[in-house]
Amino acid sequence: MKHLRDTASDTWRRLSVTQQLTARGLGILLLVLGIGAVAGARAPSAVASDSDGGTYTGTAIQSQFRSLRVSLDTTAGELEIARLRLRRAEDILHYSSEYQVPANMVELVYDVALREGIDPELAFRLVNLESGFTVRARSHANALGLAQVQPATARFYEPTITAEQLYDPETNLRIGFRYLRHLIETYGDVKLALLAYNRGPGRVKELMDAGRDPRNGYATRIMEGYRGLE
DSSP, X not given: OHHHHHHHHHHHHHSOHHHHHHHHHHHHHHHHHHHHXXXXXXXXXXXXXXXXXXXXXXXXXXXXXXXXXXXXXXXHHHHHHHHHHHHHHHHHHHHHHHHTOOHHXXXXXXXXXXXXXXXXXXXXXXXXXXXXXXXXXXXTTOOBTTTTBOHHHHHHHSTTOXXXXXXXXXXXXXXXXHHHHHHHHHHSOHHHHHHHHHHOHHHHHHHHHTTOOOOOSHHHHXXXXXXGGO
């Protein structure tokens, strides 16, 4: 026996480093395969019978997985809705306090602004400057309501609208904010859009074509400290 061990030892020393590493690798591979075979023999069959005597194929696990995924997606959606509702409530409280306006008026301005694609903060600044949140405000230029919309402008969006209908808060805000969004899309610049809202696109163009500065301080008053630019 000792002779055999000595012979094996001499043979191992005569192998090159590469040959030794290869032999070790083969040994480890055989060991792993052996362990896997033993574990597989001891493990329960992957194909088992289910409770009603049929062959189990993993369908139940897949069904459970899909159910969990649906449950997780639903929960994530509910959390997002709750987050948006909380954000809305916080904003309502903030604007109501800042402008000293009743919550129902704040909710109306906030919700209509979002529906028309206008940042609520910009919307509140505009309404505050235009009418001070006075529903039946009317200017010397015959601009009406909360957003000070002129009947001619309103009829571009709703041809049959009347001046009296522009005193309806929701209608007035909807048309006013839609007009502002249209101007922002047209000019690609919020300040210029606000200036056109105040002075009229025709007057702004006339002044610019004449090489004159159309600014009158209106946009600056609204945009001062505006967080939407951050």
